[in-house]
Amino acid sequence: MTLWVVVVARSFAFGDFSNNELDVLPVAYQFVNQGWLPGDWYLNLATAYRGPFNALAGPLAAAFGFKGAAIIGRLIVHTLFASAALVFLRTFRIRFAIGLLFLLLFLNNQSLVALERMTGGFEAKTVAWPFVLLSIAALARRRWPAAFAAAGIALSFHVLVGLYALACAAGAVLLTRGTQLPRWRELRHVWVFCLTGAWGLYAVLQHLVGGEGGGDGWMIYVAFRVPHHVLPDAWMGGLWIAKLIVGSALVGAVYLRITSQRMRFLAAYALCSVGLFGIGLLFSVLDKTDLLRFYWFRFPDSILPFVSLMIVAYGASRGLDTWSDARRRLAHGLEVALVGVLTVLSAAEIAPGIPSLRPTVRWADSAQAPMYDWIARNTPRDAVFLIDPSEETFYVRAERSPFVSYKHAPQSAPDVREWYDRLTAANGGRTPAGFGLRAARRIGDQLDELDAAQLEQIRDRFGVNFYVARSERQLPFRVEHRIDGTTLYRLNLK
Numbered sequence: 001m002t003l004w005v006v007v008v009a010r011s012f013a014f015g016d017f018s019n020n021e022l023d024v025l026p027v028a029y030q031f032v033n034q035g036w037l038p039g040d041w042y043l044n045l046a047t048a049y050r051g052p053f054n055a056l057a058g059p060l061a062a063a064f065g066f067k068g069a070a071i072i073g074r075l076i077v078h079t080l081f082a083s084a085a086l087v088f089l090r091t092f093r094i095r096f097a098i099g100l101l102f103l104l105l106f107l108n109n110q111s112l113v114a115l116e117r118m119t120g121g122f123e124a125k126t127v128a129w130p131f132v133l134l135s136i137a138a139l140a141r142r143r144w145p146a147a148f149a150a151a152g153i154a155l156s157f158h159v160l161v162g163l164y165a166l167a168c169a170a171g172a173v174l175l176t177r178g179t180q181l182p183r184w185r186e187l188r189h190v191w192v193f194c195l196t197g198a199w200g201l202y203a204v205l206q207h208l209v210g211g212e213g214g215g216d217g218w219m220i221y222v223a224f225r226v227p228h229h230v231l232p233d234a235w236m237g238g239l240w241i242a243k244l245i246v247g248s249a250l251v252g253a254v255y256l257r258i259t260s261q262r263m264r265f266l267a268a269y270a271l272c273s274v275g276l277f278g279i280g281l282l283f284s285v286l287d288k289t290d291l292l293r294f295y296w297f298r299f300p301d302s303i304l305p306f307v308s309l310m311i312v313a314y315g316a317s318r319g320l321d322t323w324s325d326a327r328r329r330l331a332h333g334l335e336v337a338l339v340g341v342l343t344v345l346s347a348a349e350i351a352p353g354i355p356s357l358r359p360t361v362r363w364a365d366s367a368q369a370p371m372y373d374w375i376a377r378n379t380p381r382d383a384v385f386l387i388d389p390s391e392e393t394f395y396v397r398a399e400r401s402p403f404v405s406y407k408h409a410p411q412s413a414p415d416v417r418e419w420y421d422r423l424t425a426a427n428g429g430r431t432p433a434g435f436g437l438r439a440a441r442r443i444g445d446q447l448d449e450l451d452a453a454q455l456e457q458i459r460d461r462f463g464v465n466f467y468v469a470r471s472e473r474q475l476p477f478r479v480e481h482r483i484d485g486t487t488l489y490r491l492n493l494k
Helices: 002-009 021-032 050-090 098-107 122-142 142-159 160-178 190-196 198-209 216-225 239-257 261-285 287-296 299-323 325-357 369-378 412-425 436-447 451-461
Strands: 382-388 466-469 476-482 487-489
Touching: 002 050, 002 098, 002 325, 021 050, 021 451, 021 476, 050 098, 050 122, 050 142, 050 198, 098 299, 122 160, 122 261, 142 160, 142 190, 142 198, 160 198, 160 261, 160 299, 190 198, 216 287, 216 325, 216 436, 216 476, 239 299, 261 287, 261 299, 299 325, 369 466, 369 476, 369 487, 382 451, 412 436, 412 451
Parallel strands: 382 466
Antiparallel strands: 466 487, 476 487
């Protein structure tokens, strides 16, 4: 229970949706209710790789709304993560109080540099990560059916996290067994993986058979949409290099010097993840930008700091084991006190956020919220709205289709190209300047300067019905509503 309280305190983010929830929850709801926004371009794209998550989150959104789905989903993923972390601590014989302290340090900053997270909002990867930890623990104990089952679930919920976990697991098994390969009595349980990982395997096969390649769409995706995740040139400062070197040296030393087979396996697992990081750096140096779309840094970005902290916690635990009986009794008392303090502090951190969970408290608040609420009540569901593309809350607050949104980017090269063309159109036909959210905000500023001819061109080419302007302008279109300085224009008579 204490571990769960600490995880919730550090990861729940009371009071609003997480950034990725604003993307995945509308997609999941559309997945189970295709009549919700039938004319939406983005929501109706193929998302087979999200199937299990959509099947979990979609019914929650349908039954409890987006806010309710986010709350219930977070409770699910935080419970999964806390449970997996407890199994992990017990597997590697890390004393609970010490493990709890170092887990808290990890939760405060779960990323080396690429902004990955093991737990947080309700999304596919936060469902997958606990099963990655469970698979590591099961492999360390040589419990092959459980390891295969957990690895398969991770793959089905998040293909990249699952695939990289498989690669690291396979590498760690080989590194800790020398030339001896796993035997048939161990590999015969692979059918469990095929069962639990069936959806992930299907998504991988679908991608391979599709064979869409890279090209311009993937270049746009890497360099414009997600450089903060996948492009080392976009990372600020050089502290991450020092962290990478220290973490790699630590796990390397444990692998070479320690006698515990479980800890050697864990260190080898982390070393294999460093190899993934190295592949990403190599592709970056070779200017193979489109190949960076596979998020080579995602897995090591969280697993290396997590394992590094757990290794230190293990060392501290073994250090206490060498103390005399009197000193161990003192240490036990200090551990109990530490657990109590962390529990009380975490509970105190949770308490102020509880009122935000009430049904009467609206999330996704912004300067545009009053207009979005009016749109939700007074416009047809099949209408399409030209809005500031940096606005992320339109789906969950207005429950209508935006013409294009920076946050809601597709996951195939042709669709990314279409998405970028829409952003260019919203920018007055000019190529967006810069990259990332700043570029989207510049487009939003430019949106307020589009003239009637440009708006008519967007309307005729893309079938846009309404235009949300952050100011009142002299335009030859009917004003549908004005509120708090925001004006809604009808671009056609639909």
